[in-house]
Amino acid sequence: xxxxxxxxYVAAADTYQVPWELLAGIGMAETRHGRNNTTSSAGARGLxxxxxxxxxxxxxxxxxDGRTSIGSDADSIFSAANYLTASGVTNGQAGVxxxxxxxxxxxxxRNDVLTYAWAYAGNGPVVVIGEQEDCGDxxxxxxxxxxxxxxxxxxxxxxxxxxxxxxxxxxxxxxxNAWDCSSFVRGMYASIGIKLPRxxxxxxxxxxxxxxxxxxxxxxxxxxxxxxxxxxxxRVGHVMVVxxxxxxxxxxxxxxxxxxxxxxxxxxxxxYEFWRVGNLAxxxxx
Numbered sequence: 001x002x003x004x005x006x007x008x009y010v011a012a013a014d015t016y017q018v019p020w021e022l023l024a025g026i027g028m029a030e031t032r033h034g035r036n037n038t039t040s041s042a043g044a045r046g047l048x049x050x051x052x053x054x055x056x057x058x059x060x061x062x063x064x065d066g067r068t069s070i071g072s073d074a075d076s077i078f079s080a081a082n083y084l085t086a087s088g089v090t091n092g093q094a095g096v097x098x099x100x101x102x103x104x105x106x107x108x109x110r111n112d113v114l115t116y117a118w119a120y121a122g123n124g125p126v127v128v129i130g131e132q133e134d135c136g137d138x139x140x141x142x143x144x145x146x147x148x149x150x151x152x153x154x155x156x157x158x159x160x161x162x163x164x165x166x167x168x169x170x171x172x173x174x175x176x177n178a179w180d181c182s183s184f185v186r187g188m189y190a191s192i193g194i195k196l197p198r199x200x201x202x203x204x205x206x207x208x209x210x211x212x213x214x215x216x217x218x219x220x221x222x223x224x225x226x227x228x229x230x231x232x233x234x235r236v237g238h239v240m241v242v243x244x245x246x247x248x249x250x251x252x253x254x255x256x257x258x259x260x261x262x263x264x265x266x267x268x269x270x271x272y273e274f275w276r277v278g279n280l281a282x283x284x285x286x
């Protein structure tokens with residue numbers, strides 16, 4: 001493998017939070033790392049062999065030159081990482097199979113990629129970053145017929161949340177004196193008897209079954225806001241709760257601790273979704 005290609009695989013993997021070995025496996029299967037970089041009989045082009053119509057949707061500027069070119073090696077590799085994550089590659093083993101199938105509808109191709117990736121990993125496992133609590137690959141925008149949380153339940157959530165103002169943000173913390181973003185949101189909803197999964201990505205998957213998506217302009221107090229941060233552009237890495245939509249404020253745990261912030265800080269992010277939780281029955285609380 002030419003060193004410059006490995007550097008690109010590693011850089012793209014770091015950005016999209018996928019194993020570089022998996023990207024290298026695709027590069028090997030498609031063009032032997034650029035050695036057979038010709039347009040295929042089906043019209044696929046570039047190092048990672050994109051069809052132009054697919055590249056038009058998932059192509060990204062990998063080398064930062066301000067252009068997105070199907071013939072650029074950097075753009076091709078970064079676009080492959082973008083496409084894989086958009087296709088669910090980080091959703092556990094089943095997600096890897098699904099994403100590789102989306103990339104090329106061939107079992108033998110999938111097996112070739114995984115064999116190459118296994119070899120690049122030193123004949124060891126290729127670990128794909130996933131969720132501890134994977135709620136499954138749910139799609140859609142939820143059920144808008146669900147009645148939203150009542151105002152008194154939202155008020156109870158906010159009363160609980162305000163008691164935590166000023167407490168520390170610590171990644172992985174679960175309270176009671178330090179929180180990360182998802183544990184804080186989980187605590188807010190637990191105050192009204194609704195149990196959320198632990199992580200931000202799992203909470204978005206849960207919202208697909210227990211609420212419905214709304215436009216940012218329709219935000220109400222108590223809505224969940226999901227955005228991408230440290231986990232790459234196609235994975236949720238942060239969650240917050242709408243506090244005052246008139247002022248675009250959120251109550252959340254982030255770097256400076258639990259506080260009132262502006263959810264519009266994330267408006268330019270790739271993922272910027274608002275979800276309204278249904279008025280679910282109160283669950284048993286010990």
